[in-house]
Amino acid sequence: MTRAWKLPVRLVLCGSAVAAVLTFTGSPATAAAVLLMFLVLAGVHSPLVFPRPVTAVEAQRRSAADGRPVVLWRPGCTYCIRLRIRLGRSARQLHWVDIWRDPAGAAAARDANHGNETVPTVIVAGRPHTNPDPAWVRAQLSPPV
Template sequence: MRRWTLPLLLAAIGLAVAVRQADEGSPVAAAVWSAVFLVLAAGLSPLAFPRSVGAAEARRRSADDGRPIIYWRPGCQYCLRLRLRLGRAARRAHWVDIWRDPEGAAEVRAITGGAETVPTVVVSGRSQVNPDPAWLRRRLK
């Protein structure tokens, strides 16, 4: 449920702002504010990311096809930035949501020295925390 906390909170705030604007006689402002908050909520939700797999499955798949593993969590602005900059190439990576997979969270902690810093990317056994999107895009081709 915590994966959806921030998106639902943003949607609720957007609704409250829209209702207030509509009550004050500004239906256009109400529509604009609700659209802004809904876009933010959608962007920070798990829906903006490719389907996640477990850490063990991601390691197995990566060993088979050589594609990177990206550890992420919903609501992370750096994960969203990486996802948006990768564009359609993001679907070629194996994504692991550390909030859904305790084993993935443990792997990130092992890589980062105890922190759950994401995005953390593993390519061919080498890890990088918050990588440059251009660097990762080259490895996804």
């Protein structure tokens, strides 16, 4: 199991345990609500919420060809989740690089952030922007007027 799935799996297991205890104590409705909450948390913190990641090299190549930004991210990052959710459907237009899966992506994050793997780091036209506002990122996807 990769590091990206550890937190979601733990959330599902903990939610299942709490729901089982609540069911046996006579609160099946509460158990269902708690289990649902844990499943939603697990889903949000899983890599499934994000578009399919590519390698840093592939993302740079694609970005050079189409001009779209590259996002360096990692699963479980609250700020990455916030960016992904606030971008909505337009997130699919970006090139996402999971720094836990790609050593070159992690190196790019460290280069952009003075040795730290701070994410999300959005690279637009070769310039890194650490934890940018989602509205600004969305504006980078729009063609110039």
